[in-house]
Amino acid sequence: xxxxxxxxxxxxxxxxxxxxxxxxxxxIYYAWCFSLLAIxxxxxxxxxxxxxxxxxxxxxxxxxxxxxYIANFTYxxxxxxxxxxxxxxxYIYQFKPIxxxxxxxxxxxxxxxxxxxxxxxxxxxxxDRFWHMLPFIGSMNFPASLLAWDVxxxxxxxxxxxxxxxxxxxxxxxxxxxxxxxILPFILLSIPWAVGIHTVTAFLYNGLSARPFWNASIxxxxxxxxxxxxxxxxxxxxxxxxxxxxxxxxxx
Numbered sequence: 157x158x159x160x161x162x163x164x165x166x167x168x169x170x171x172x173x174x175x176x177x178x179x180x181x182x183x184i185y186y187a188w189c190f191s192l193l194a195i196x197x198x199x200x201x202x203x204x205x206x207x208x209x210x211x212x213x214x215x216x217x218x219x220x221x222x223x224x225y226i227a228n229f230t231y232x233x234x235x236x237x238x239x240x241x242x243x244x245x246x247y248i249y250q251f252k253p254i255x256x257x258x259x260x261x262x263x264x265x266x267x268x269x270x271x272x273x274x275x276x277x278x279x280x281x282x283x284d285r286f287w288h289m290l291p292f293i294g295s296m297n298f299p300a301s302l303l304a305w306d307v308x309x310x311x312x313x314x315x316x317x318x319x320x321x322x323x324x325x326x327x328x329x330x331x332x333x334x335x336x337x338x339i340l341p342f343i344l345l346s347i348p349w350a351v352g353i354h355t356v357t358a359f360l361y362n363g364l365s366a367r368p369f370w371n372a373s374i375x376x377x378x379x380x381x382x383x384x385x386x387x388x389x390x391x392x393x394x395x396x397x398x399x400x401x402x403x404x405x406x407x408x
Contacts, residue, residue, distance in 0.1 A: 289304060
C-alpha cells in the first residue's frame, strides 16, 4: 500500500512537471496549438448543433447511415493496433533502436484510441444514448451485444497504452529501474489486445445483416492487414517530423 501511494505521488509530480513543459515552446508551437484549439472549438459548435437536431444535420439517412465518423473510427482503430509492431521488437526481441522510441508509439496508440472513441460518441447523435453501450448497464448488454464487446476492447487497450508508458516515463524521470515483473504482463497483454480491437470491430461490421457488403469472413484479417500497412506508414511520417522539430533522437 505504501509503495502504491509513493507511485501515485511520483506520478502526480511528474504530471505537474509535464504540464509546465507542455506550456513552453516557440511561436510556431503556440501557433500550432492555437490552430488545433480553433478546430476543436469549431467542431464542438457543429456537434452542439447536431446534438440539438440529430444526425439529420450530417445528411446521413437510413440508407447511408455511415459517414466520416465511422470511416475515421475504423482508420484510427487500425492506427492504434499498428503500435504493436513497435511493442513486439522492443520488448520481446529487445531491439534497442525501437525500444528507445516505443513509448512514443504507445502514446500514439492512446491518442488514436481517444479519437476513435470520440468518433463513436458523436456518431450516436446524442450523448444521453451512450449508456446503452456500457457493459452490464445498457439495454444492449454484455455479452450478447458486439457493441459492448467493442467498448471493452477499446477502453481496455486505451488503459494499457496509457498505463504502460506513464509507468515507464515516471520511473525514467526519477532515475529508477522499472519493475519488469510488474509491468511486463501488461505489455504482453497489450499484444493480443491490439489484434483484438480490430478483430472485434470487423466482427461488429460483419454481423450487420442490413449491410451485406461487410458480410465476409475475410473482413477481420483484411482489417488487420490494412492496419499493419497503413499504421507503420503514418508512424514513420510522425517520427520523421518529431526528429526534425524536437531534440528526440530517432535512429534510421
